[in-house]
Amino acid sequence: xxxxxxxxxxxxxxxxxxxxxxxxxxxxxxxxxxxxxxxxxxxxxxxxxxxxxxxxxxxxxxxxxxxxxxxxxxxxxx
Amino acid sequence: xxxxxxxxxxxxxxxxxxxxxxxxxxxxxxxxxxxxxxxxxxxxxxxxxxxxxxxxxxxxxxxxxxxxxxxxxxxxxxxxxxxxxxxxxxxxxxxxxxxxxxxxxxxxxxxxxxxxxxxxxxxxxxxxxxxxxxxxxxxxxxxxxxxxxxxxxxxxxxxxxxxxxxxxxxxxxxxxxxxxxxxxxxxxxxxxxxxxxxxxxxxxxxxxxxxxxxxxxxxxxxxxxxxxxxxxxxxxxxxxxxxxxxxxxxxxxxxxxxxxxxxxxxxxxxxxxxxxxxxxxxxxxxxxxxxxxxxxxxxxxxxxxxxxxxxxxxxxxxxxxxxxxxxxxxxxxxxxxxxxxxxxxxxxxxxxxxxxxxxxxxxxxxxxxxxxxxxxxxxxxxxxxxxxxxxxxxxxxxxxxxxxxxxxxxxxxxxxxxxxxxxxxxxxx
Numbered sequence: 001x002x003x004x005x006x007x008x009x010x011x012x013x014x015x016x017x018x019x020x021x022x023x024x025x026x027x028x029x030x031x032x033x034x035x036x037x038x039x040x041x042x043x044x045x046x047x048x049x050x051x052x053x054x055x056x057x058x059x060x061x062x063x064x065x066x067x068x069x070x071x072x073x074x075x076x077x078x
Numbered sequence: 079x080x081x082x083x084x085x086x087x088x089x090x091x092x093x094x095x096x097x098x099x100x101x102x103x104x105x106x107x108x109x110x111x112x113x114x115x116x117x118x119x120x121x122x123x124x125x126x127x128x129x130x131x132x133x134x135x136x137x138x139x140x141x142x143x144x145x146x147x148x149x150x151x152x153x154x155x156x157x158x159x160x161x162x163x164x165x166x167x168x169x170x171x172x173x174x175x176x177x178x179x180x181x182x183x184x185x186x187x188x189x190x191x192x193x194x195x196x197x198x199x200x201x202x203x204x205x206x207x208x209x210x211x212x213x214x215x216x217x218x219x220x221x222x223x224x225x226x227x228x229x230x231x232x233x234x235x236x237x238x239x240x241x242x243x244x245x246x247x248x249x250x251x252x253x254x255x256x257x258x259x260x261x262x263x264x265x266x267x268x269x270x271x272x273x274x275x276x277x278x279x280x281x282x283x284x285x286x287x288x289x290x291x292x293x294x295x296x297x298x299x300x301x302x303x304x305x306x307x308x309x310x311x312x313x314x315x316x317x318x319x320x321x322x323x324x325x326x327x328x329x330x331x332x333x334x335x336x337x338x339x340x341x342x343x344x345x346x347x348x349x350x351x352x353x354x355x356x357x358x359x360x361x362x363x364x365x366x367x368x369x370x371x372x373x374x375x376x377x378x379x380x381x382x383x384x385x386x387x388x389x390x391x392x393x394x395x396x397x398x399x400x401x402x403x404x405x406x407x408x409x410x411x412x413x414x415x416x417x418x419x420x421x422x423x424x425x426x427x428x429x430x431x432x433x434x435x436x437x438x439x440x441x442x443x444x445x446x447x448x449x450x451x452x453x454x455x456x457x458x459x460x461x462x463x464x465x466x467x468x469x470x471x472x473x474x475x476x477x478x479x480x481x482x483x484x485x486x487x488x489x490x491x492x493x494x495x496x497x498x499x500x501x502x503x504x505x506x507x
Binding site: 013014015016017032036037039040043047 | 141145146147148149150151210212213214217
């Protein structure tokens with residue numbers, strides 16, 4: 001969590017989401033990521049962390065905390 | 079032969095341009111009036127190609143102009159179009175928040191659409207497999223999305239089209255937009271063209287067919303329409319968007335009118351994939367149709383903004399066609415000497431430049447024309463621009479596939495100049 005979350009925040013900057021808007025409890029919906037953007041974000045996260053995130057694992061109601069946990073469980077290259 | 083529809087003036091009440099000549103209509107017009115061919119320069123993206131120079135929009139920063147949240151989702155082609163549309167709407171004085179979006183159409187010309195996205199994602203597919211291809215590939219590459227995104231941006235819920243007639247696309251789009259206004263299908267149309275395909279595959283394709291200038295040692299003089307030593311076009315990019323309204327509507331709300339789109343003619347050579355008909359048959363037909371549509375005769379035309387690509391064949395055939403139909407008294411210019419050839423955006427950029435020519439009674443010179451081809455027997459304005467009242471102007475656009483579009487422009491205010499007085503300083507020549 002401690003290593004994954006900050007990198008998720010950095011990834012979100014690529015999508016124009018300012019760091020100041022993001023907390024561990026922010027959902028993707030809160031951050032105004034639509035479904036296509038979430039797919040794209042997931043692709044970027046897979047590349048960033050060297051993991052495979054199956055389709056529909058993450059949805060717009062999930063928080064960044066949950067996303068970080070999913071990535072850690074997949075054995076992120078940290 | 080059917081009867082012509084009654085003449086209809088579509089007022090150009092807003093202009094937005096993002097071109098190799100500058101970001102903004104005023105900047106682009108100034109550069110064109112200065113005949114400054116600096117737009118073309120060595121292009122790192124094209125490194126290693128036979129033609130490794132191009133005319134790019136200088137300093138275009140989509141993140142800065144659109145915001146990162148919007149910019150990352152859009153191919154450069156759409157980015158250019160949205161920035162130009164924003165300028166055009168601001169220039170028009172229309173209140174987007176208050177308009178009836180169902181009566182606002184969008185008609186944009188583009189030859190290829192999101193080509194750079196396609197090329198980049200194809201590389202991703204080959205290098206990393208299908209699982210890494212972007213979920214945004216389709217909405218970024220599909221050519222119709224240029225108009226779709228403009229509609230989303232401004233709540234324009236009327237007819238929404240992209241017109242593809244290769245290098246005539248921008249002019250064809252403006253003609254179709256004018257027709258939508260005349261038919262009553264909408265009250266306002268955002269129209270024009272956008273192109274951004276300065277990528278290795280596309281530029282190689284043009285180079286392989288021998289269409290491009292090889293003037294690597296001095297790219298800025300590569301685009302030299304009507305010159306004896308022209309050797310092909312310089313590939314360019316850009317966008318130009320016009321806000322069109324019926325002239326009566328524009329006057330009723332007190333809008334400034336740059337010029338009117340008063341005629342449109344469209345035709346096909348039905349001859350060859352890339353070469354123009356040797357006698358300019360289709361081009362002549364489009365020109366005559368446009369004049370008839372505008373209700374004016376050939377002898378009324380004062381000025382032609384030529385397609386003038388700087389290819390040996392186009393310029394010779396076009397000049398001969400202009401002389402044959404319009405005589406030798408009209409002034410002719412090609413703004414591609416400055417901008418290079420922006421392909422599907424070119425017709426819209428040139429319609430905008432023609433509107434500014436009419437508005438300011440000033441014909442910009444054809445850049446890089448040092449020795450006019452002896453076989454070209456028309457009055458090409460070169461070296462310095464020319465002050466000239468323009469009552470009837472023509473903008474020619476011809477595309478691969480033999481697709482032709484000609485627009486006729488007339489002054490927005492009776493008797494010549496529009497109400498704007500932003501004549502560039504270089505006009506004082």
